[in-house]
Amino acid sequence: MTGKVTITEMQCMDGVHRIGIATLDNTSSLNALTYDMLFQLNQQLIKWQDDPHLVCVILNGAGEKAFCAGGDVRTMYQVMHNESKEATAEFCTNYFSLEYECDYLIHTYAKPIIGWGEGIVMGGGMGLFMGTSHRVVTPKSRLAMPEINIGLYPDVGGTWFLSQIDPEVGLFLGLTGAMVNSSDAVTIGLAEWLLLEEQYPALLEELQQVRWGSAGAKELVSALLQLMEEQVIDSKPTTQICPYLPQIKEACKGNDLELISQRILALESSNQWLANAKQTFAAGSPITAHICFRQVKDYHRLLLADCFRLELTLSVRSALLGEFEEGVRSRLVDKDGAPKWMFNNVTDVDERVIDGLFTSMWSDEEHPLAQLGK
Incomplete structure (x- = not known):
């Protein structure tokens, strides 16, 4: 898969400071992340972080359809399907290590990064x-962690951010792969600001005029976005998840996945959004459901760096197990929509399989992400 990250810089009005723009550019695949794109983005962010005159970064996606629809799972499928277990483990270790290093860098970045999440934001x-640091959505935004469809699990820090929002809501989103709109995203805490697509040029212009250095950079960006959001009153999409939040939270309470599963499938579903969520859960990978359940219930207190270390083990082991390969085959390659999961439902899943997925492949010292957060 081809793809690149287009890098541009804008000079600020003061003649001293600059704004960096990194655009994910792989429009034929809804800006899905190739290894080369991740490498390019990571290197550029490191370079900008060390540049004293670069004051703010914007991360966006090319085209109008997507910010980024996910990782390069098609290439992973080719490796899983055609290569040896050793080659699969090596490829996936390299890809996911780089991806998680880049994610962690963004989480801990010293300068403001505006995520312009227009269109599809998934996986x-x-x-x-x-x-x-500043998560912006537009009326066209659609956010989801749909890994249950393909037998993976909510990775890329999902162990962390699905628990940072209301954990019961986070669990529901992970189990159902439910897609939320921009109003919902702001309400439940996946995003902070809702602006219009057509405000993007004005945002660039305003950023160039900010008096950088007069206050903390992140505070300056927050103040600007607050002013711009106040102009958006009538264009917010009708909420989908909010009317059902009490039922969703009640359904996902407790430490019994079988009971939670029954409650989700029993939710009132004359609403199409909720019906879709239930259908995805029912048709999704029971192994994914078990992983996601443990992520939110057992690992919600992990530090961010430890979340990524755990997820690297889960991701590589998932690639070797076969469930992930089968999910991608069914949904994206053959498109028969009938994956042959290893287990029929969450009740049938052998907990020893899940225990194995959570067992680290490396000693602490040898872990590929050992230095993360150190």
Whole structure:
């Protein structure tokens, strides 16, 4: 898969400071992240972080359809399907290590990064977006962690950010792959600001005129976005999730996945959004459901760097297990929509399989992400 990150810089009006813009550019695949794109983005962010005159970064996606629809799972499928277990483990370790390093860099970046989440923000795109200091959505935005469809799990920091919002809501989103609109995203905490698509040029112009250095850079950006959001009153989409939040939270309470599963499937569903969420959960990977359940219930207190270390093990082991390969085959390659999951439902899943997925592949010292956060 081809793809690049287009880098541009804008000079500010004071003649001293600059704004950096990194545009994910892989429009034929809704800006899905290739290894080369991740490498390019990571290197550029490191360079900008060390540049004293670069004051703010914007991360966006090319085209109008997507910020980023996820990782390069098609290439992963080719490797999983055609290569040896050793080659698969090596490829996936390299890809996911780089992806998680980049996500972590964004989460801990010293300068403001505005995530302009226009269009589809899913999977690997959520990993980038959720790390940005200023998460902006537009009326066209659609956010989701849909990994249950393909037998993976909510990675890219999902262990962290699905628990940072209301954990019951986070669990529901992970189990159902439900897509939320921009109004919902702001309400539940996946995004902070809702602007119009057509405000983007004005945002660039205003950023160039900011008196950088007069206050903390992140505070200056927040104040600007607050002013711009006040101009958006009538264009906010009708909420989808909010009317059902009490039922969703009640359904996802407790430590019994089987009971939670029954409650989700019993939710009132004359509403199409809720019906879609239930249908996705029912048709999704039972193994994914178990991983997601443990992420939110058992690992919600992990530090961010430890979340990424855990997820690297989960991702590589998922690539070797076969469930992920089968999910991608069914949904994206053959498109028969009938994946042959290893287990029929969450009740049938052998907990020892899940225990194995959570067992680290490396000692602490040898872990590929050992230095993260150190």
